[in-house]
Amino acid sequence: MxxxxxxxxxxxxxxxxxxxxxxxxxxxxxxxxxxxxxxxxxxxxxxxxxxxxxxxxxxxxxxxxxxxxxxxxxxxxxxxxxxxxxxxxxxxxxxxxxxxxxxxxxxxxxxxxxxxxxxxxxxxxxxxxxxxxxxxxxxxxxxxxxxxxxxxxxxxxxxxxxxxxxxxxxxxxxxxxxxxxxxGQESKAESLVSGVEADIKAAAAKNPAFAKSTAVMATPYEGIFVFGSQDPRSRLLTGLGFTLPADLDKVIGDEFGANISKERTDLLDTGAIVWIVSDTAKDEAKLHKDALYADLKVARQNREVYIKETSDYGNAVSFVSVLSLPYMLDRLVPQLAAAVDGDPATKVPAPAA
Known part of the structure; x- marks a missing residue:
């Protein structure tokens, strides 16, 4: 006061x-x-x-x-x-x-x-x-x-x-x-949107495996926080062709995202999971120490993408704007492609500079 x-x-x-x-x-x-x-x-x-x-x-x-x-x-x-x-x-x-x-x-x-x-x-x-x-x-x-x-x-x-x-x-x-x-620039706005949407569609077309896979974005914030279907980050995944977990919104409710209980760790067992983390190595190690998470196929088969939230790339992922999306796509799409290529030996590459 x-x-x-x-x-x-x-x-x-x-x-x-x-x-x-x-x-x-x-x-x-x-x-x-x-x-x-x-x-x-x-x-x-x-x-x-x-x-x-x-x-x-x-x-x-x-x-x-x-x-x-x-x-x-x-x-x-x-x-x-x-x-x-x-x-x-x-x-x-x-x-x-x-x-x-x-x-x-x-x-x-x-x-x-x-x-x-x-x-x-x-x-x-x-x-x-x-x-x-x-x-x-x-x-x-x-x-x-x-x-x-x-x-x-x-x-x-x-x-x-x-x-x-x-x-x-x-x-x-x-x-x-x-x-x-x-x-007063409706037509220019429509043109900008169409251009970025075309980039997203092109990325999806070049990666047909995306349409055959599920995916989710999450962050190890106060446990595990998962982004729902109304969050712009999740909409990007669906725009690229991925399907979100079936019960995602049922668990999250009418919010852009929410923390999930240990009992719903199954929501993370998708074809690919994008983790937004504060420290890539430390958070990955911490997640894999959790027996419930470590036993999921997505973890055992190396289908994880880790993005440092404080990097320019991580900030672009959270922005999901008409200007940040092209920057983000150049980095995220190759990582997702490696995650869903069907070969557990494939290492998800570091993001482009």
Whole structure:
């Protein structure tokens, strides 16, 4: 809890920021709505106004956004792919400059580095976001609460996560299309999606063994955490042709992933398993000391892919964005191909540099 003095100062600062943005909003051209309100868009331009539905109603954007803040953990990649550089990004993985991974860095070359915000578990950094004077806040790959959405909407139009998916469960295709619409670049977004989907289909076609195999992604986090069918990482596996374990979602429930009990270790006995680990050698050794896991065919037949979560490759695997996917495919596909080649003697290769 904040002390009373600090709380008073923060409240005063926030009130000043809100007053500033109330003045700007009165003269501005963008509006945000929820189920209880309606937007009043300005005169339409070439691509605007556009209205985007989401978990908390809908948001209308009435002119071209120029000061974009991304609260969604991977939303910056779609913005960059569409030719814009956010003024603020939210850090999730990697500690990269501007929260922009190496797979996307070229898209921001020559531009001002975005201010990096942090979500420490209590939600977006409201005051820092307000200070950036945004005219659009994107929270598509995210988990905003209604209260957080309402607060951020006082500063700028907010596009929250779509209601038809779990929080942090929006497919990268839908994410790119939503952001493309917000930025007035729907056709370019569709083209970007089609190009990456073509890469995935080509990889699947070159590796017909994928379609004959099951696969799952997991991490040894507080036991064993398995990613479900609504997680972007799992969707990549199915996009490549793999089938997920039959009972996976039944065990996980309505979440992007969950820890499984020892009794459901059988879910890991797939044609290939992708482990996202903190230390490749140590975590592999630890897993193989577990008698239940070590006895599974996937472990005994060397059908495991280990990816260090703190590497650029590991971060790309977790991002699953329109920009990280090509980078990831170049490394993951050869490893999966080795894992399902039917020969236990085949060693899964180290990822490409």
């Amino acid at each position: 904040l002390g009373s003095l600090r709380g008073t100062r923060l409240a005063a600062a926030l009130a000043s920021v809100l007053m500033l943005f109330s003045t700007v909003a009165a003269c501005g051209s963008s509006g945000s709505t929820d189920d209880a309100g309606s937007a009043k868009p300005a005169a339409p331009g070439k691509a605007w106004p556009v209205t985007i539905a989401h978990k908390y109603g809908s948001t209308t954007i009435t002119s071209e956004p120029r000061r974009i803040v991304t609260v969604g953990l991977t939303d910056q990649d779609a913005v960059l792919a569409l030719g814009k550089v956010p003024v603020g990004t939210t850090e999730w993985l990697g500690g990269y400059k501007g929260a922009i991974g190496p797979w996307a860095a070229g898209k921001a070359a020559g531009a001002t580095t975005p201010t990096v915000l942090k979500d420490t578990g209590t939600g977006p950094q409201t005051e820092k976001i307000a200070a950036l004077r945004p005219d659009l806040i994107l929270a598509v790959y995210g988990g905003l609460t209604k209260a957080q959405y309402t607060t951020l909407s006082k500063f700028a139009p907010v596009v929250a996560q779509p209601k038809e998916y779990n929080d942090f469960g929006v497919p990268w295709q839908k994410q790119t299309e939503i952001i493309g619409k917000a930025l």
